[in-house]
Amino acid sequence: MTAWSDTPPPAATQPVVLVVDDSLETLRMLGDALVAEGYVVLAARDAQEALDRFEVAIPDGVLLDAVMPGMDGFDLCQRIKSTPAWSHVPVLFMTGLSDSEPLLRGFASGGVDYVVKPLRIPEVMARLATHVRNARVARLAQEAVDVAGLGTVVLDSLGRLAWRSPQAMVWLGQAFGADAAGQAQATHWLAAARREGTAQADGAQGRLLARHLGQGSLGESMLLLSLTPLNTAAAQRLREVALTPRETEVLSWLAKGKTNRDIADILGMSHRTVNKHLEHVFEKLGVETRAAAAAIAGRLLPQE
Structure with a gap:
């Protein structure tokens, strides 16, 4: 230099x-x-x-x-x-x-x-x-946020990921994957949280919740992430059922009464992909109806 x-x-x-x-x-x-x-x-x-x-x-x-x-x-x-x-x-x-x-x-x-x-x-x-x-x-x-270990994310005015704290990077990587496809899904999920106020993703590590804290200058938005670990019994049951993190996430939204089209919009995937995930979920849970799957989800997944 x-x-x-x-x-x-x-x-x-x-x-x-x-x-x-x-x-x-x-x-x-x-x-x-x-x-x-x-x-x-x-x-x-x-x-x-x-x-x-x-x-x-x-x-x-x-x-x-x-x-x-x-x-x-x-x-x-x-x-x-x-x-x-x-x-x-x-x-x-x-x-x-x-x-x-x-x-x-x-x-x-x-x-x-x-x-x-x-x-x-x-x-x-x-x-x-x-x-x-x-x-x-x-x-x-x-x-300061990095030192405190907070899961914080900033989206720019176009919904792109402008900045994320180290803790947020770890949690998003665990929930969605660290590759380009996973990052794209994470960004779509965060945009949904900004639009709806909150969003959650359930995976093997627990429930990841994003809360929109408000809009700053130049249209930037800050979101705070928090992770609620699964309790031991629930984690064991999920491992026994062998749902993938994505299947767990789809099941969670189904249990909240969301339609397949709603789930597709929230998670940034096609309607056909949601249907395919639900087919696998029903098969693994041994059920045939949405109501039965939702009832089991209420026992397996952590509650807010």
Whole structure:
């Protein structure tokens, strides 16, 4: 990692900003202005150099040129935001494009703000300072949640998984699987919890409950997860019946009076898949009707 030329060793509290632009003039101008404001400055001429800087030191903010040779700023921003360890870093676009399409593309790729070229340095400094400060506060809050061991999830305005605590990652992986398909099912389940207020998933580890805590800025939503372990007797009976975690989940929703179509919507699967799961459940339980299956579910599954 190389900081801006003639920059003294950074103090622990000095924020680090990465400037990405193919123009040396712009890099020098911003570098001088940022150093004068107390930032440690990293510079990159293209997307690959920017990624190399991230591999060495994660900055507190990025000033990113939207139009560059090779990988443009929009694709680079998507790459940053899709990497969990980097996704919290605020990205501000610098653009000389005045129409709305590239601006919308910048926000869609994960940018938090933009400044228009030719740059007005006082405006750039003010916007950057605000986003770096907000990102640091949010990061400290997330680290506090991590230390406390809480199962917390944040969904963005489009229902995508924006952040999850380590405990939430473990519980969601146990309930839905850690592969891409499992993560997609978990995200759909969390979106249902946001829409309905709560959602639950029953599996071999117990009952996972998601509660929607409310909506924050930019349409983000926070959900709190909790796990109620199965009691020993119920766990033993479930092992004897040999229901899969997904079959257990379908049975649980059936016991709550949900129709097959309701269950399909809640769990993010097709109506046909729900029918197939129920066929297996009925066979394993030795029943032929929904009412009989629901009655057994009331004895096997933990109650709220």
